[in-house]
Amino acid sequence: MTITLKGCPFTWHNGGTxxxxxxxxxxxxxxTGAVVLSATAASVHRPGFLLLTEATRAACDG
Known part of the structure; x- marks a missing residue:
C-alpha cells in the first residue's frame, strides 16, 4: 500500500498471526525504511509510521 503523509509517499505493509x-x-x-516486529497482538502500525516519518522529517517537511 502507498499513502502520502506530510507530503511524502510511504509504501508500507503490516500483518499478524x-x-x-x-x-x-x-x-x-x-x-529510508523502518520495520517493527512485536510479540503482541496489538497493532504496531502507529509506531512504525512514527519511526518512518521521524527518519524522513527533514526531507518531507517542505
Missing part, C-alpha cells in the same frame, strides 16, 4: 504483529515501511524518495 498468533499473537505477533509486524509492520514495514519505505520512503522510496529518501531510500
Amino acid at each position: 498468533g499473537g505477533f504483529r509486524s509492520w514495514a515501511g519505505l520512503d522510496r524518495g529518501t531510500a
